Amino acid sequence: MATRMKPVDAVLIGGGLTAAVLGKELAEAGHSVVALERGPMRQTIPDFQSPGMHDELKYSVRHSLMEDVSVQTLSFRNFPHQKALPKIGRASCRERV
Amino acid sequence: MDSFSRRNLLKSAGLAGAAAAIPAMVSAAPSNGSQAEAENASAASGASGSTDGLGSFLFFFNTEEARFVEAAVDRLIPPDDKWGGAKMAGVIYFIDRQLAGGYGAGAHMYLDGPWDPNAPPQQGYQLRYPPKELYRTAIGEIRAAVRDGHNNQEFWDLSPDVMDKVLTGLEHGDIQLKSVPSPVFFETLLANTIEGYFADPAYGGNRDMVAWRMIGFPGAYAQYVGLVDKYDLPYAREPLSLAGVAAEAAAADDMQHKSGSL
Numbered sequence: 001m002a003t004r005m006k007p008v009d010a011v012l013i014g015g016g017l018t019a020a021v022l023g024k025e026l027a028e029a030g031h032s033v034v035a036l037e038r039g040p041m042r043q044t045i046p047d048f049q050s051p052g053m054h055d056e057l058k059y060s061v062r063h064s065l066m067e068d069v070s071v072q073t074l075s076f077r078n079f080p081h082q083k084a085l086p087k088i089g090r091a092s093c094r095e096r097v
Numbered sequence: 098m099d100s101f102s103r104r105n106l107l108k109s110a111g112l113a114g115a116a117a118a119i120p121a122m123v124s125a126a127p128s129n130g131s132q133a134e135a136e137n138a139s140a141a142s143g144a145s146g147s148t149d150g151l152g153s154f155l156f157f158f159n160t161e162e163a164r165f166v167e168a169a170v171d172r173l174i175p176p177d178d179k180w181g182g183a184k185m186a187g188v189i190y191f192i193d194r195q196l197a198g199g200y201g202a203g204a205h206m207y208l209d210g211p212w213d214p215n216a217p218p219q220q221g222y223q224l225r226y227p228p229k230e231l232y233r234t235a236i237g238e239i240r241a242a243v244r245d246g247h248n249n250q251e252f253w254d255l256s257p258d259v260m261d262k263v264l265t266g267l268e269h270g271d272i273q274l275k276s277v278p279s280p281v282f283f284e285t286l287l288a289n290t291i292e293g294y295f296a297d298p299a300y301g302g303n304r305d306m307v308a309w310r311m312i313g314f315p316g317a318y319a320q321y322v323g324l325v326d327k328y329d330l331p332y333a334r335e336p337l338s339l340a341g342v343a344a345e346a347a348a349a350d351d352m353q354h355k356s357g358s359l
Contacts, residue, residue: 050319051342057296062200073207078219085213085220089206 008032039067153190156197157229161251162236163189168253170290172260180311183294183302191293191302196229203227224281235282238274239267299340309336317342 010026012019015035023033042048058064075084155163167189176182183189195201206227216223226234243252243263252263266272267279274282293302295309297317303309309316316336324332 051317051337051339054317054319055297055339057292057300061292061296062205064205068205069207070203070205076220078217082217082220083213085211085216085223086207086209088208088222089203 005034008034010034011036153187155190155193157193157201158189158196158232161240162233163193164251164253165236165240166192166232166286168260169264169286170293172257172264173287173290174294175257181304181307183290185304186294186302186307187304188290188293188302191296191300192232192289194301195289195292196232201227201229201232222281224277226277228285231277231282231285235274235277235279238276239263239272239279239282242272242274297340298338299343303338306336306338 009031010022010033012023012033012035015023015037019035023035026033046052053059069087069089073086073088075086077084158166167184170183170188170192174183174186174188176185199205206222208225208227210225212225213223224231240252243255244250247255247259252260255263263272264283267283270278270280272279293300294307295314296303298304298306306316308314313332314336315332315334317339318334318337
């Protein structure tokens with residue numbers, strides 16, 4: 001069931017680098033702002049602490065900070081005449097998609 | 098006893114004394130004299146510094162699959178006079194563990210189809226096999242194709258040149274397999290070989306941090322603040338693995354317990 005939250009002036013879809021700048025500017029201009037992120041809650045400690053954050057296989061190659069496509073995938077095509085196919089996920093780091 | 102399980106036995110013996118003593122026995126034992134066996138025996142005798150006998154057990158591959166993979170990865174990253182190749186680095190154990198776990202089972206893959214056999218490479222992996230099934234299926238079919246074309250010999254019995262021809266045939270799709278496009282398997286094997294050779298040793302490959310020593314990669318250091326104002330000095334720190342960090346933390350913890358400060 002949908003949860004109704006308190007209305008705000010601006011909603012940022014995704015709280016990345018751009019949203020952080022936007023949020024700061026909007027808040028400084030006196031607007032109330034909410035940024036939406038999906039996925040589990042992550043904190044600097046312990047989720048990004050050393051030495052685990054140096055695990056390149058886990059993060060750079062296996063993309064474990066990215067959306068898990070077994071939960072929700074997307075389909076795509078490169079040209080209008082192609083059939084869109086799902087992103088199945090990376091079988092290997094050399095895969096181009 | 099085949100060379101693969103003998104090698105495992107040697108490594109799991111663990112004790113340096115045992116590892117040093119056994120190779121003499123290996124060379125004295127009756128042997129079929131194969132190249133692979135000689136290499137395995139020497140790998141085991143030289144392994145005392147690179148492995149403590151942990152992590153040399155196979156969780157997924159059977160012995161023959163492991164012999165195929167070990168021979169193939171050592172052609173993809175062969176040794177040279179200075180540095181060990183993928184075999185010495187334990188890449189087989191990296192791949193084996195990956196396939197035995199979530200990666201092998203396709204835990205983070207979307208496996209509901211549709212499976213379009215005509216999908217172009219730009220649309221990525223579109224096979225119904227999670228990695229462990231891709232390996233098992235492809236290895237069986239490649240071994241059969243090699244036996245058909247090479248007097249009933251197995252891949253690992255071929256000379257390095259002929260192995261390279263087989264691998265090139267897989268890479269370019271010249272060797273047709275029944276169930277799997279051979280270039281897809283080749284790409285996966287090459288990628289996993291590179292991962293195993295260069296990933297943190299905690300994952301089972303990159304033994305003795307051989308790949309990091311070779312390229313001068315420092316590993317999992319987090320702090321360089323103390324080095325910022327040091328100029329014109331060679332960076333000569335030993336590489337640091339995640340497992341090394343954990344071991345240091347455990348040792349520090351142990352010290353605290355002993356001194357009663359915790």
